[in-house]
Structures are given as structure tokens and as C-alpha cells.
Amino acid sequence: MQNTNSNKNPKVVIIGAGFGGLWAARTLANQPVDVVVIDRNNYHTFLALLYQVAAAELTAEDIAYPVRSVFRKIPNIDFILAHARRIDLQHHQIETDGETISYDYLILANGSVTSTFGVPGVEEHAYFLKTLEEAVALKNHIICCFEAAAREVNAKRKKSLLTFVIAGGGATGVEYAGALTELVHGPLIKDYPDIDFSETRIILLEAAEQLVSSMPSIIRDYTAGRLREMGVEVRLKEVVTEVYPDRVVLKGSEYIETNTVIWTAGVKGEGLAAASSIVVTRDGRVAVNETLQIHDQQNIYVIGDLASIKEGQRILPMVAQVAIQSGVTSAKNILRQTAGLAPQPFIYKDRGSMITIGRKAAGVAIGSRTFTGFFAWVMWLAIHLFNLIGFRNRVMVLINWAWDYLLYERAVRFVFPSETAFHPKSSSCSSGTMHDHDLHKGV
Amino acid sequence: MQNTNSNKNPKVVIIGAGFGGLWAARTLANQPVDVVVIDRNNYHTFLALLYQVAAAELTAEDIAYPVRSVFRKIPNIDFILAHARRIDLQHHQIETDGETISYDYLILANGSVTSTFGVPGVEEHAYFLKTLEEAVALKNHIICCFEAAAREVNAKRKKSLLTFVIAGGGATGVEYAGALTELVHGPLIKDYPDIDFSETRIILLEAAEQLVSSMPSIIRDYTAGRLREMGVEVRLKEVVTEVYPDRVVLKGSEYIETNTVIWTAGVKGEGLAAASSIVVTRDGRVAVNETLQIHDQQNIYVIGDLASIKEGQRILPMVAQVAIQSGVTSAKNILRQTAGLAPQPFIYKDRGSMITIGRKAAGVAIGSRTFTGFFAWVMWLAIHLFNLIGFRNRVMVLINWAWDYLLYERAVRFVFPSETAFHPKSSSCSSGTMHDHDLHKGV
Numbered sequence: 001m002q003n004t005n006s007n008k009n010p011k012v013v014i015i016g017a018g019f020g021g022l023w024a025a026r027t028l029a030n031q032p033v034d035v036v037v038i039d040r041n042n043y044h045t046f047l048a049l050l051y052q053v054a055a056a057e058l059t060a061e062d063i064a065y066p067v068r069s070v071f072r073k074i075p076n077i078d079f080i081l082a083h084a085r086r087i088d089l090q091h092h093q094i095e096t097d098g099e100t101i102s103y104d105y106l107i108l109a110n111g112s113v114t115s116t117f118g119v120p121g122v123e124e125h126a127y128f129l130k131t132l133e134e135a136v137a138l139k140n141h142i143i144c145c146f147e148a149a150a151r152e153v154n155a156k157r158k159k160s161l162l163t164f165v166i167a168g169g170g171a172t173g174v175e176y177a178g179a180l181t182e183l184v185h186g187p188l189i190k191d192y193p194d195i196d197f198s199e200t201r202i203i204l205l206e207a208a209e210q211l212v213s214s215m216p217s218i219i220r221d222y223t224a225g226r227l228r229e230m231g232v233e234v235r236l237k238e239v240v241t242e243v244y245p246d247r248v249v250l251k252g253s254e255y256i257e258t259n260t261v262i263w264t265a266g267v268k269g270e271g272l273a274a275a276s277s278i279v280v281t282r283d284g285r286v287a288v289n290e291t292l293q294i295h296d297q298q299n300i301y302v303i304g305d306l307a308s309i310k311e312g313q314r315i316l317p318m319v320a321q322v323a324i325q326s327g328v329t330s331a332k333n334i335l336r337q338t339a340g341l342a343p344q345p346f347i348y349k350d351r352g353s354m355i356t357i358g359r360k361a362a363g364v365a366i367g368s369r370t371f372t373g374f375f376a377w378v379m380w381l382a383i384h385l386f387n388l389i390g391f392r393n394r395v396m397v398l399i400n401w402a403w404d405y406l407l408y409e410r411a412v413r414f415v416f417p418s419e420t421a422f423h424p425k426s427s428s429c430s431s432g433t434m435h436d437h438d439l440h441k442g443v
Numbered sequence: 444m445q446n447t448n449s450n451k452n453p454k455v456v457i458i459g460a461g462f463g464g465l466w467a468a469r470t471l472a473n474q475p476v477d478v479v480v481i482d483r484n485n486y487h488t489f490l491a492l493l494y495q496v497a498a499a500e501l502t503a504e505d506i507a508y509p510v511r512s513v514f515r516k517i518p519n520i521d522f523i524l525a526h527a528r529r530i531d532l533q534h535h536q537i538e539t540d541g542e543t544i545s546y547d548y549l550i551l552a553n554g555s556v557t558s559t560f561g562v563p564g565v566e567e568h569a570y571f572l573k574t575l576e577e578a579v580a581l582k583n584h585i586i587c588c589f590e591a592a593a594r595e596v597n598a599k600r601k602k603s604l605l606t607f608v609i610a611g612g613g614a615t616g617v618e619y620a621g622a623l624t625e626l627v628h629g630p631l632i633k634d635y636p637d638i639d640f641s642e643t644r645i646i647l648l649e650a651a652e653q654l655v656s657s658m659p660s661i662i663r664d665y666t667a668g669r670l671r672e673m674g675v676e677v678r679l680k681e682v683v684t685e686v687y688p689d690r691v692v693l694k695g696s697e698y699i700e701t702n703t704v705i706w707t708a709g710v711k712g713e714g715l716a717a718a719s720s721i722v723v724t725r726d727g728r729v730a731v732n733e734t735l736q737i738h739d740q741q742n743i744y745v746i747g748d749l750a751s752i753k754e755g756q757r758i759l760p761m762v763a764q765v766a767i768q769s770g771v772t773s774a775k776n777i778l779r780q781t782a783g784l785a786p787q788p789f790i791y792k793d794r795g796s797m798i799t800i801g802r803k804a805a806g807v808a809i810g811s812r813t814f815t816g817f818f819a820w821v822m823w824l825a826i827h828l829f830n831l832i833g834f835r836n837r838v839m840v841l842i843n844w845a846w847d848y849l850l851y852e853r854a855v856r857f858v859f860p861s862e863t864a865f866h867p868k869s870s871s872c873s874s875g876t877m878h879d880h881d882l883h884k885g886v
Contacts, residue, residue: 042586043857061502061855068634078637081590081858099594133860143485147524151542191511194521392846392854396839403835411835412504414486415524417576417860 009034009076010338012331013094013101015084015272016109017044017067020304020323022389024107027331029074033338036101038094040083042067045132046388048320049397051172053135055179056143056187056413057404060132062396065389084110087276089297105299105334108286109327110270112305112318115283117266121243126263129172138262140415142180145259147415150194156257162200163258165248167240168265169206170213171355174223176262177204178358181230186408202231203256205238207265212355212363214317219355219363222372226357240265267318269306281308291343292330298337301330311348320387321351356380359405452477452519453781455774456537456544458527458715459552460487460510463747463766465832467550470774472517476781479544481537483526485510488575489831491763492840494615496578498622499586499630499856500847503575505839508832527553530719532740548742548777551729552770553713555748555761558726560709564686569706572615581705583858585623588702590858593637599700605643606701608691610683611708612649613656614798617666619705620647621801624673629851645674646699648681650708655798655806657760662798662806665815669800683708710761712749724751734786735773741780744773754791763830764794799823802848 010033014021017039028035043064052058071077082096087106094101114130116122127141128134142164149161164180166173181202189197204211204227210220211227211234227234239251240261249255269284278294280286285308288294292301292309304323309316316322326346333343352366354376362377364370371379381401388394403409453476457464460482471478486507495501514520525539530549537544557573559565570584571577585607592604607623609616624645632640647654647670653663654670654677670677682694683704692698712727721737723729728751731737735744735752747766752759759765769789776786795809797819805820807813814822824844831837846852 041858042590043859059502059504060859061504061857064857064859066634066856072633080594081587136860144524147485151523190515191509390854392842395842399835399838399842411833413509414504414507415484416486416503416507417579 010104010334011036011102012105012107012334013038013103014107014109015039015094016111016304016306017041017079018047018109018111018304018323019320020111020327021107021109022067022070023324023327024109024303024331025071025077027328028335029071029077031076031335033076033105033334035077036080036103037067037071037077038080038082038084038096038101039067040081041132042079042081044070044389046393047130048384048387050132050135051129051176051179053132054129054138054142054176055183056139056410057179057183058397058400059412060136062393062400063388064132065393070389084272085275087272087278089276089278089300092299103299105337106301107327107330107334108273108300108302108306109304109323110272110306111323112267112284113270114263115266115268116263119240119242122240122261122263125243125245126167126261129176129262129264130267136416139413141260142183143413143415146188146192146195150192159199160246160257161259162195163203163256164201164260164262165203165205165256165258166262166264167205167248168263169204169208169211169234169236170264173204173206173262173264174211174227175356176264177202177227177232178230178356178361181227181232182358182404183410183413185231186404187410187413191413201233203233203235203258205240205250206234206236207239209236211236215353215355215363216365216370218370219365219372222363223355223357226361230358267305269308273302273306283308290345291333292326292346293333293343301333303327303330309346309348316348319353322348325349354380354383453547453777454479454545455548455550455777456481456546457550457552458482458537459554459713459747459749460484460522461490461552461554461747461766462763463554463770464550464552465510465513466767466770467552467746467774468514468520470771471778472514472520474519474778476519476548476777478520479523479546480510480514480520481523481525481527481539481544482510483524484575485522485524487513487832489836490573491827491830493575493578494572494619494622496575497572497581497585497619498626499582499853500622500626501840501843502855503579505836505843506831507575508836513832527715528718530715530721532719532721532743535742546742548780549744550770550773550777551716551743551745551749552747552766553715553749554766555710555727556713557706558709558711559706562683562685565683565704565706568686568688569610569704572619572705572707573710579859582856584703585626586856586858589631589635589638593635602642603689603700603702605638606646606699607644607703607705608646608648608699608701609705609707610648610691611706612647612651612654612677612679613707616647616649616705616707617654617670618799619707620645620670620675621673621799621804624670624675625801625847626853626856628674629847630853630856634856644676646676646678646701648683648693649677649679650682652679654679658796658798658806659808659813661813662808662815665806666798666800669804673801710748712751716745716749726751733788734776735769735789736776736786744776746770746773752789752791759791762796765791768792797823797826 012033014037046063049063082098086095114128127138145161152158242249247255248261274280286302287308303326305318329346354364356362360374362380363372364376455476457480489506492506525541529538557571570581588604595601685692690698691704717723729745730751746769748761772789797807799805803817805823806815807819
């Protein structure tokens with residue numbers, strides 16, 4: 001142990017190295033507590049740009065940052081690479097896939113995971129976009145579809161390979177629809193001279209009446225309009241009822257033949273709290289009190305996506321700013337508790353929200369002001385670049401963006417790893433899933 | 444098909460998009476032949492820098508380049524992503540995991556694969572360093588060893604986790620020994636304050652009396668001396684007789700306890716030729732005549748690592764220059780054949796050889812001249828940067844090198860993908876192989 005007086009200081013365990021967990025830990029840096037950060041990955045992921053990894057624009061490494069680098073010079077913060085399985089509330093211990101870790105105070109910052117809402121076939125056949133592994137598997141699959149389509153002689157199967165359905169018109173669905181369209185009609189159209197690109201379809205399905213429903217109406221309208229101009233088929237009030245390997249079924253029994261359904265329709269709280277007998281809401285989040293503590297457990301805080309935080313009548317959204325601010329508050333409250341003071345209520349400062357649709361097209365809402373188009377896009381670029389952790393990552397992302405936006409080129413369109421068995425739904429181009437569908441035909 | 448007169452032109456199929464295959468294809472660009480390049484990956488890999496991917500210095504994407512980008516503007520070259528399974532010599536067809544592909548002329552540029560020489564346990568327990576997947580799996584494993592060692596309370600197991608054995612003192616083994624040492628004693632020593640780095644051991648085993656035996660003696664001596672100065676235990680005339688998950692056994696029954704054996708001791712010709720009843724040498728290569736054709740098959744050429752090319756008494760080594768030059772000659776000979784002319788003998792021009800040991804340390808041999816130290820290292824950097832395909836790759840590699848050599852930092856030390864099931868020997872840090880060895884202990 002680095003800290004020589006580790007037996008005296010209270011031990012704070014933070015589960016999760018997302019924005020919430022990192023900011024909580026930073027707030028506890030060089031304070032009279034021993035901090036342990038646990039994450040199942042040895043890196044922090046900048047999730048706001050995950051869709052660009054899935055669109056062959058950035059590498060996985062560009063949006064990841066080693067957790068140990070963040071805390072290198074902070075003697076009271078330790079990192080453990082482990083997957084937390086269950087919290088033993090009675091004995092103040094966390095069971096992991098490795099060692100068992102005790103805590104005096106606990107900050108749950110596990111975040112959120114994809115929710116299928118129990119729609120049949122989604123878990124088995126749809127692609128997700130919530131982790132780096134999923135983003136890479138999706139990118140590999142997209143390129144494999146074009147490789148297979150270039151050799152496919154059956155017109156029906158070719159059409160299915162070139163049809164991409166995104167289910168869920170929230171921020172992730174919208175941003176991926178735009179990025180995928182620019183990938184397909186930019187670099188890929190140059191790569192596959194044998195494919196008739198008028199056959200490619202990108203369809204964005206949304207169950208509600210609007211895309212990005214949390215945005216102001218001017219941005220909602222701009223988003224839908226811009227996507228349609230780019231050629232995305234935006235279909236509102238469409239509910240997916242079932243997903244098969246070769247089709248997606250909509251309410252009313254209509255179906256679309258496709259080998260690619262990308263599920264961005266819902267998220268829920270990560271499962272650790274529920275597995276530990278902590279009461280969760282219908283969407284798997286933990287309802288916290290105004291100080292971010294949970295009922296009956298004065299030493300457990302929940303922050304970020306996992307926390308269901310009430311602000312008047314509304315529940316705060318699952319966004320980075322909520323995670324960061326609740327992380328800071330939870331850490332300050334623990335320091336107050338260790339000093340014999342009462343924890344203070346969390347007050348959220350809304351810094352605004354933004355969405356990007358594609359090259360020179362974004363929407364930004366700050367307070368009652370909204371911006372769309374080129375200026376909003378430049379703001380989006382600057383803010384995302386600024387919020388990336390690590391100077392090298394910023395340089396690399398900047399170079400990749402310059403490549404894309406100036407040269408209309410995506411440099412990372414590799415099918416790698418080629419045998420992507422790490423994601424059950426991912427397909428290797430020349431073996432596995434694609435073959436089961438009999439896509440490769442002799443000529 | 445892009446080419447409108449594809450029925451008239453002879454069809455040349457090139458299997459493999461390494462240096463040999465790419466240069467053969469480039470030579471056939473815009474000539475009166477239809478060219479099809481087949482590779483199991485959609486990218487070309489710059490293998491000379493593979494060891495830097497395994498040492499967390501470069502990303503996999505930095506040394507890969509999409510094959511379709513190379514041939515985008517060349518109408519008579521097509522690419523098929525497929526894994527060739529067998530050549531039907533009688534019917535002039537290639538059976539793949541997808542379609543069957545016919546040929547008039549065939550260039551075999553499959554390259555080489557790792558050879559275990561049948562040493563027990565190598566296939567199952569040793570790490571290889573011959574493909575991008577293997578390099579990433581090895582990097583992930585190295586980092587996992589340090590993560591596990593940071594938590595390990597058993598001294599014997601900790602020592603085993605921190606012992607790294609490289610079997611094979613050729614160029615790959617030497618370069619990886621140097622790069623691994625700089626990774627361990629540069630960034631990792633800063634990442635793991637709880638580990639006593641005097642416990643780490645990097646051992647390079649070589650069966651012969653010299654490292655890099657093909658190099659001039661001045662460079663061989665410099666290499667061994669420099670590695671020893673860096674702290675690598677260079678052990679010559681050591682033969683590995685068996686590999687277990689937790690130890691490597693040497694001739695004479697001595698063993699070294701380790702969780703990491705990296706096998707760089709041998710390569711052999713890729714298996715397609717042998718699987719197609721083409722006669723191969725003891726090391727799986729195809730003996731070609733002086734025009735690079737194989738016996739009895741006037742329309743089949745073999746180039747690069749797969750070809751056993753005689754030059755006087757010696758067989759040409761498996762290096763990029765042989766691949767490039769034999770690729771060009773094979774293509775020219777096919778064009779001569781299609782024009783009714785006789786193929787011409789291959790004449791190899793030796794451009795010299797080089798090896799890098801680490802920061803400011805390399806050896807270069809050109810003709811009878813040799814260079815070692817800083818100047819040789821700068822030559823090595825420049826030549827490798829120049830030979831990388833793609834401007835973006837050069838920029839990215841340059842940035843990563845600057846990061847490493849100026850800041851003593853490695854930016855890509857992520858365990859990603861975290862569930863590296865794509866390589867049977869790789870271990871996820873918090874599940875899988877490591878657990879089977881019971882490395883995680885409760886505290």
C-alpha cells in the first residue's frame with residue numbers, strides 16, 4: 001500500500017471509472033481518505049464519441065484513456081482491475097471476480113447498459129452501441145456487409161446486406177445514422193465500385209413522434225430534416241416487435257429485410273445494485289435522496305447514469321454533466337461525513353445539451369438559446385475535443401477528424417480483430433455468422 | 444466486373460496482400476490482365492513493426508492499411524476478402540471459405556506462419572508474434588500480468604507473473620525483448636507503484652551461439668551487449684523442450700517459472716501449398732525454379748516468405764525485400780508469358796539488413812558496411828517510416844514514436860478487447876485463463 005497510514009483513514013471504494021467515478025476520485029485526491037477505484041476495464045471510455053468508433057472514424061484507442069495514468073501522481077488513490085459481482089451490504093464488502101474488497105464508504109458509479117425491453121430477438125441478433133467492444137464489432141459487421149454484397153449475386157440477399165436499420169432515435173441513434181451515412185457515401189462508395197450505392201438504405205426507427213425528444217423543438221426539427229436531406233429514412237411512431245437474423249418486424253406486421261439491426265432504443269441501470277438487493281426502479285436505476293445516498297445506507301452513494309435523481313418533477317437525464325457533478329457532490333459529502341458534518345443536497349447545474357448529425361451539422365441548446373448548423377457543429381467539435389481526457393487522444397482525434405472532414409476519408413475501416421468472437425453477434429467476413437446465412441455464393 | 448473486356452484478358456489471381464502480393468499487383472496495374480487479390484484480412488499489415496503493437500507502442504490500426512485503398516484507382520485489380528483453403532491444380536481453381544475462384548495465372552504470396560517445431564506445450568501455452576491479433580493478445584496479457592502482480596500476495600506467484608521469457612533470438616525476439624524492457628521500465632514502473640520492479644525479469648533464450656545469426660558479427664555483438672546493458676538476461680545455447688502454463692522447461696531439465704512464454708523461435712511456409720499437393724520443403728516452403736515458377740505448373744509462381752529461392756548455395760531469407768522483388772519479377776514474368784515471351788530469372792539485389800534494440804540503439808548492415816548506435820537508429824526510424832503504406836499511418840506512427848522516445852510514455856496500454864477470446868491463449872485480466880491459475884487471491 002502506498003499510503004502509510006492506511007489503517008487510520010476511512011476507505012472509499014468507487015465502482016466505475018466513467019465520468020462520475022473519475023470526478024468523484026479526483027475530488028478525493030490528497031484528502032484524508034484511502035480511495036480504491038474498481039473497473040472491469042483498465043481504461044476510461046469517452047462514450048460521447050463511441051458512435052464514431054462504430055463508423056470507422058476513430059480507433060478504440062482514441063477515445064480510451066488508462067485509468068492508472070489519471071491517478072499516477074495521487075498517492076491516496078489505488079486502482080483495481082476487477083468486475084464487481086455483488087455488494088455485501090451487511091459486511092461492507094464487494095465481491096468481485098477476483099479478490100473481495102471492503103469499504104467504509106461506497107460510491108456506485110456503474111453507469112448504464114443497453115435495455116432490450118424484452119423485445120424478442122434483440123439480445124441475439126441486434127447490434128448494440130454501448131461499449132468499445134460493441135462499437136468495434138458493429139464497425140466490423142458493417143464492412144463485412146459491403147464485402148459480402150460486393151460478391152453477392154442474389155439481388156434479394158444483396159439488398160438485405162445493404163439495408164441498415166437503427167432502432168431508437170435518441171442521441172446515439174441519430175448520431176450513428178448520420179455518421180454511418182457519411183461513411184457509406186464517402187469512403188465506402190469509393191471502395192466498392194461493383195456495388196450500386198443507390199441500393200443502400202439507412203433507416204432510423206423511432207417509437208415516439210419525435211427524434212431526440214429531450215431537445216428543443218427547433219433542434220428536433222432540424223435533426224430530422226438534416227437526416228432526411230442526407231438520405232436517411234426517418235420513420236417515426238414505428239415500434240420494433242421482433243428481430244431475426246435477416247429481418248426486423250414492426251408493429252402492424254410490416255417487416256424490413258436486413259442483416260443489420262442496431263439497437264439504440266433504450267438503456268437501464270447496470271445490474272450490480274439489483275444483484276445486491278438494493279431497491280431499483282423499473283429501469284434498473286437506484287432512487288437516491290437529495291444528498292445522493294440510498295435509503296438505510298448512510299455510507300453508500302449512487303451517481304451518474306445509475307442514479308435516479310429527482311429534480312422537482314423530473315428525473316435527471318443520463319448525461320455526462322449529471323455524472324460529473326453528482327460525482328463531485330458524492331465525494332464532498334463523504335468528506336463532510338468523515339469530518340462529522342451532514343451531507344449536503346445535490347444541486348444540478350444544466351450546462352445545456354448538444355447533438356451532431358454530420359459534417360457541418362449539429363444542434364446546441366444552452367438555457368433558452370439554440371444553435372443549429374455550422375456554428376453549432378464547430379461548438380460541438382471544440383467541446384468534445386476539450387472534454388477528451390489526454391493530450392495524445394486530442395491530437396489523434398483531431399487528426400482523424402481532419403482526415404474525415406477535409407479529405408472525406410475514414411482511415412480505420414479494418415475488420416479487426418478478424419475473428420471477433422468476443423461479441424456473440426459479430427461476424428467475421430469470411431467465416432462464422434455470415435456463412436450460416438449462406439451469403440457467399442460460388443461464381 | 445469493372446473491366447469491360449474481362450472475358451478476353453487472362454486472369455491473374457494473387458493470394459496474399461503482404462509486401463509480395465501488393466508489389467506483384469502494382470506491377471500488373473493497367474496491364475492487359477484481370478487481377479484478383481485474395482486475402483483473409485481486408486488490410487495489409489506492416490509486419491516489421493508488429494512487435495511495437497505487442498509492446499503497447501503502436502495501435503494495430505497504425506500498421507495496417509486497407510487493401511481496397513491501395514487499388515481504388517486501378518480498374519483491372521479487384522479484391523476478394525476470403526480465406527483460400529485449397530488449390531485445384533487440375534481445374535485451375537481456388538477453393539475458399541466463400542466462393543470458388545478460377546485463375547489463368549496464380550501467384551502464391553501466402554507468406555509464413557509460426558513453427559513450433561513440435562515442441563510440446565508451445566501451441567497451447569506460448570504466445571506468438573506473427574499476426575495483429577497475436578500482437579494485441581500478447582500486449583493485453585503483459586498488462587494483465589502486471590495488474591495481477593499488483594494484487595498478488597504470494598511471492599512465488601508474483602515472481603512468476605513478472606518473469607517474461609522470449610524463446611528465439613532472431614530479429615523478432617531481439618526487437619521485442621528491447622521494446623518490452625522499455626515498456627516495463629518506462630511507463631509500467633510509473634503505473635504500478637506497489638510492484639518492486641527489481642523483481643521483473645525479461646529472459647531471451649536462443650538455441651544457437653549467437654543472436655540474430657544472419658547479421659555481421661559486429662552487429663551481433665552490439666545487439667547482445669546492448670540488450671544486457673538494458674537488463675535483458677540473454678541466454679545462448681538454450682533449447683526449450685516443453686512449455687507449461689506456469690513454466691518453461693529447458694534442455695538439461697532446468698526450468699523457469701513464468702506465466703509468459705513468447706515463441707519467436709521459428710517460422711515455416713503457410714499451409715495452403717502443402718494442402719494443395721504442391722511439394723514443399725521441410726520448413727513448408729515451395730522450392731521454385733530460377734524464374735519463380737513451380738515444377739510442372741508453368742502458370743503458378745511462388746514469391747516472398749513462402750518461396751524457397753536458391754541463390755547460389757544459400758536460400759534467400761524471409762524478409763520484405765525478397766518479397767517485394769520476387770513479387771515484381773513474378774508479375775513481369777506473367778506479362779512476358781501473356782505476350783508469348785519466356786519468363787526471366789529472378790535476380791535478388793540485397794539492400795542490406797537492420798535491427799533495432801531500443802531507444803537510440805540499432806544495427807544496420809549495407810553491403811560490407813555496418814553501423815550501430817544512434818545513427819543506425821535514426822536510419823532505422825526513417826526507413827521504417829518511409830516504408831509504411833499510407834500518409835496517415837506515417838503521421839500516427841511518428842506521433843506515437845515521439846510520445847515514446849521523447850516522453851517515455853506508451854499511450855496504448857489498454858486491455859482491449861477485454862474478452863480476447865479471439866486468441867485461445869490470451870487472458871482477460873479479470874476472467875478466464877488467469878483465474879484458472881488461481882492468480883487472484885482474496886485479501
